Amino acid sequence: MDETLLRSLTPGVLAILVRRGADFAAAEDAVQDALVEALRAWQADPPRDPKGWLVTVAWRKFLDAARAETARRRREDVVEAEVPSGPAATVDDTLQLYFLCAHPSLTPSSAVALTLRAVGGLTTRQIAQAYLVPEATMAQRISRAKRTVSGVRFDQPGDVATVLRVLYLVFNEGYSGDVDLAAEAIRLTRQLAAAIDHPEVAGLLALMLLHHARRATRTEPGGRLVPLAGQDRSRWDTTLIAEGVEILQAALARDRLGEFQAQAAIAALHADAPDAAETDWVQIVEWYDELARLTGSPVVRLNRAVAVGEADGPRAGLAALAELDDTLPRYAAVAAYLHERDGDLATAAKLYAEAAKKASSLAEVDHLTRQAARLNTRRP
The missing domain is CATH 1.10.1330 (Type 1 dockerin domain)
Structure with missing residues (x-):
């Protein structure tokens, strides 16, 4: 059984059910039931059209549950007239599913959990392990999130920036348990980049790839942190770096700069330096100026102070730091x-x-x- 295939098909199947008019929570339950049945049935007889099989079974599961509701006949009459025969429709509604899971009415933690469940296809147990919380706690979080978005119309334009923030939150969680969230975030962002032509989506993907390329050198075997200057650059993944730089250059060429492109440009400059001493800190400061203009973030200005200290000397860095609130996270470490x-x-x-x-x-x-x-x- 190809679990990766099942996870890749999950968002599209769920999106089709919701597009047909199914309540989000009920549709998600039906898709999970279909996945369980697929794990059992596909071992002996894998279907020619896996997505079509999942849509058919999930829709049947949904209708079985809906028959207990007073609106059963109305639902069936409306939907039967719209359901195409044969293989599942090729229109990919996954993009709308991203927007739905990153709905502004959800808290960031709920949006992350729902995205991993509905778009990523992870089980509640896997998500709970990744976030180091009890499975029951995560189940409640996901259930509340599903109820929150159940009444949201599926045909409204979504906020790309919110989706990207959710994916970046997933990426920054790293990995724990049997789920590598950094790798999962990259997979989902690749999927999003294939569905939407947007420079900031490309910028986020480039940023993730450039950061992920350094992952093996960030800690020692015992888990001790290794600062960027002390990392063994010969162990950085040059394939990921080359891909990230290529994606970033294409995004920047469109002249629609956003915060993730600016962050990726800073990461690319670090990746391009043969060693810490040869880092182009002057250009990094310039990118931090752009990033500060785009975001107004005091954390960005804190990181900029470090870059100023490298480019113009520690006293210049301390002068830049003195302009900031000393209660900022990591202020004391930078100082x-x-x-x-x-x-x-x-x-x-x-x-x-x-x-x-x-x-x-x-x-x-x-x-x-x-x-x-x-x-x-x-x-x-």
């Missing part, structure tokens, strides 16, 4: 790095220790604590 580069080891060690107390992950706490300890042992 520590810049003070260390400026030779003030005592202040840097104190700031690293302070940053470790505020870190959001054990790996980051470990890294910052080690940085503080390293400087304390170097001081006279």
Whole structure:
């Protein structure tokens, strides 16, 4: 049984049922029932038209459930007149499904969970494992999300920016359990890029590929973080880098710059440098200026301060940092790095220790604590 094929067909099947008029929650339940039946039936007799088989079975499951409702006959009369005979329609409604799962009425966590379930085809158990929460908790989250979007019309234009934010949230979760969310986010973004011609979709795909190319070097075998400057660049995936750069260049050529294209341009400059010392920090600062203009994000300006410190010296970086709110996440870590580069080891060690107390992950706490300890042992 090809589980990858089933997962790739799931969003299209679900979209067809919803397009025919099925309530989203009921349609999703019917598709899941059809997938279970496919796992059992296809082993001995795989169908010639897998998608058509799933549509037929899922629709039958939906009608069986709908017969208990008072509107059964009206639904059947309307839909039977519209259902084409033969293989499933070739029109791909997956794009609308992306928009539905990223509906603005959903919280970011609910939108992510629903996208992974409905578009990604993951089971509730897999999603729960990936997010390190009990399966019952994730089931409730998905159920609430399905109820929220059940009344949403399927023919309304969607917000591409919201969809991209949801996919980027998935990518940044990395991997856990038996689901690699970074790889899953790339797969879904490739699917989206095939369905919609939009430079920011291409920009996000390029950004993911460029970041993913460095994945093997970001941590040591024991899980210890390795900063960008210390990573073994010979182990970066040059195939992914080349693909990401090519996609980015095509997107930038359209002259419709967006935040994901700007982020990808920064990642491409890092990927292009043979070593940390040869990084084109001046151009990276220029891209951060563009990104700050596009987003107004203080986090972008925080990262820009690091780049300024590399391009124009640590004191210039500290001056840029002084313009920001010192309660920003990672502010203390950035300040520590810049003070260390400026030779003030005592202040840097104190700031690293302070940053470790505020870190959001054990790996980051470990890294910052080690940085503080390293400087304390170097001081006279």
